[in-house]
Amino acid sequence: MTESSVLEVPRKxxxxxxxFKARIVEACQQPGASVAGVALEHSLNANLxxxxxxxxxxxxxxxxIPAFVPVPMTRELSPATPQHQVADPIRLTIPHPNGPMVIEWPASEADACRSLIRELLA
Structure with missing residues (x-):
């Protein structure tokens, strides 16, 4: 009896x-292309x-970008503040990916500021 043995070389x-990966991904995104077809063309596993x-x-x-972002107020206006006094402006700081947006609004126009904020958050 003759016995033959085959030594398998481990695959690397x-x-x-x-x-290369970017080219394959781009080829898969072409109209009419299938991932399995592109993988077969390049001898790759489709799961890979x-x-x-x-x-x-x-x-x-x-x-x-979150739909609601909390707006920190620098100070709270009290309704007891007389209208004839000159108050500091309302300052709103709105976080944004490109940097914070700062809005200064006259304190005497607080109702209009409130309306703006409601419209922005609606």
Whole structure:
């Protein structure tokens, strides 16, 4: 009897450059392209390509801007303040991704300021 033995060489894990991954993801996003088809063309596993697509979406995702942002008030106006006194302006600081927005409003026009805030938050 003759026995033959086959030695299997362990497969090395393939490494792909970021540019190659970007080309594959872009090819998958073309109209009419399927992820499985693109993967087969490049001898890749479709699940691996799906993983690259998910990773790309997560890296390029823009965080959502919250619908409601608390507005810190510098001071509270009391209704007992007489109208003839000159009061400090109402100062609103609104956080924004490009930097805080500061709005100064005359204290005598507090009702109009309140209406503006209601419209902005509606």
């Amino acid at each position: 894990r393939r490494r792909f450059t970021a540019a 390509v799906h993983n690259w697509i998910r990773t790309t979406r997560q890296q390029t995702a823009v965080p959502e």
